[in-house]
Amino acid sequence: MNSSILSGKTYFIRTFGCQMNLHDSERVSGLLDSLGCLEVGEPSDADIVIFMTCCVREAADTRLYGQCSSCKSLPKSPSGRRVIAVGGCIAQRDGEGLLTNLDNVDVIFGTHSIAHVGELIAQAFEDGDHHVRCEEIEDKGATSMPWHRATTFHSWVPIMTGCNNFCSYCIVPYVRGREKSRPFEQIVDEVAGLVRSDVREITLLGQNVNSYGRDIFGKPRFADLLRAVGxxxxxxxxxxxxxxxxxxxxxxxxxxxxxxxxxxLHLAVQSGSTRVLKEMNRRYTREQYIDLVRSIREKIPGIALTTDIIVGFPGETEEDFLQTLSLAEEVRYAQAFTFIYSKREGTPAAMIDDPTPHDVILDRFNRLVSVIETTAHEFNQGQLHTTVPALIEGTSKKDDCMLQGKSPWNQTVHAPLPEGADIDSYIGKIVDVDVDVAKTWYLSGSLVGGPR
Incomplete structure (x- = not known):
């Protein structure tokens, strides 16, 4: 690769989807930085525009098409030539087929090919042609790529890639491949290095972290990994x-x-109906899930449980939905990501006919959201008039004088920035907040002492 072609080029990355995509974007950013590129905040200022995509829901495809189309109306790039690249799960799924609908895309790279994004973009600048790379097996060089962390105090740490579960509605195993765990010692050494770099918080990433190590050791060793990382x-x-x-x-x-x-703990339930769970190929029952929740709360009182729930899975009846509603009321989630089922071609569920009217599904969705809002508010009320340690991430989008951070229970916490204080002295620090307001989706209060 003639890397000098990229030196001085500006780039912009827009990321859709899960935390794994966010980490992949950090690695792409780090690679481009190492080749002399400069990150900018707007696509109009970029010579290279990259979309890191997710294909879990149909809306993601529509959004990508809209974003790529909007690039056609951008002013001329700083260098006079702009390269548009698409990576992530949609790229892995569709490959060269994306060019049929996205005629202004120059580079397509799949989830297993991000280590090659620099050379692909350089080739596009050099010959003006389309370049596509969507390998079926992950390049071993991907895990050793440099990366550009979005913050200095938090880091994503992938412990495995792929998924073996093949839930009937999910496209992920087809685009991320089968489970492959990283070496145990490599992960621990990486975290130790992050500690030396003053990182305060890490998030261990995997499509199913609980099965970490099964492919290496013959049985899961996620518990051992948690203890070693700790x-x-x-x-x-x-x-x-x-x-x-x-x-x-x-x-x-x-x-x-x-x-x-x-x-x-984010423990995705997806449905409260054992019948629907079987159709989803989730391989647990409603009763088993509830028993698991009880055992978690016995060991970790006060834990915040969050979840994912799909409404309108093909064939879901009112009785099935009521089972989901009652489970949500019983578990009393601190937060839930609720979705209306989105058909993904290539998955078993996509072949199931469902005559349920959309307005019925929408009504069920709204009823579920109402329950989640109630339980989320109830959980946050438990922090009212207590002191909560918050890791400050920045300021509120609505008020740049309002600090914003995360509690140990993953709640958003707000507190006023002291008059005359420098925001930079708080970002990445932990502060104690006396909570005097507990809303459905956030806590707020006043600082106690200084940052640490």
Whole structure:
């Protein structure tokens, strides 16, 4: 690759989807930085525009097409030539086929080919042609790529890639491949290095972190990994995603025993109906999920449980939905990501006919949202008139004099920036906040003492 072609070029990355995509974007950014490129805040200022895509829901395709189309009306780039690139899950799924609908795209790179994005873009600048690379097996060089972290105090740490579960509605195993765990010692060494770089919080990433190590050791070793990472000195540990069928008692014990593991667990249920769960190929029942929740709360009292729930899965009846509604009322989630089912071609669920009218599905969705809002508000009320330690991430979008951070329970926390104080002295620091307001989606209060 003639890397000098990219030196001095400006780039902009827009990321859609999950935390894995965010980390992939950081790696692409780091690679471009190492080749002499400069990040800018707007696509109009960029010689290179990259879209890191998600294909979990149909709206993602529509959004990508709209974003790429809007690039046609951008003013001329600083260098006089703009390269448009599409990466991530849609790129892996559709490959060269994307060019049929996106005639202004120059580069397409799949989820297993991000280590080659620099050379692909350089070739596009050099010959003006289309360049596509969507390998089926992840390039071993991807995990050793440099990356450009969005913040200095938090880091994504991938522990595995791919998924073996093949939920009937999900396209992820087809675009991310099968489970492949990173070496145990490599992960621990990476976190230790992040601690030396003053990172305060990490998020361990995997499509199903609970099965980490099964492909290496013959059995999951996520609990062992949590304990080893906790010994590095990192202050806050989070992780996602966590499949209920693989959440073992030893992992719950490790969460309870390791002080750095935050008291928050995202445990996607998807449906409260055992019948629908079977159709989804989730491989647990309603009763098993509820029993798991009980065991978690016995070991970790006060834990914040969050979830994903799909409404309108093909064939879902009113009785099925009422089972979901009652489960949400029983578990009392601190937050939930609720979705109306989106058909994904190539998945088993896409072949199931469903005569349920959309207005019925929408009504169910709204009823579920109402329950989640009630339980989320109830959970936050439990922090009212307490002191909460918040890791400050920046300021509120609505008020740049209002600090914004995250509690151990993953709640958004607001507190006024002291008069005359420098915001930079607070970002990435932990502050104590006396909570006097507890709303559905945030806490707010006043600072107690200074940042630490």
């Amino acid at each position: 010994e590095t000195g990192i202050e806050r540990i989070r992780f996602t995603s966590s499949h209920p069928k693989d959440l073992l008692p030893e992992t719950i014990n490790a969460m309870a025993d390791v002080p750095a593991v935050m008291p928050h």
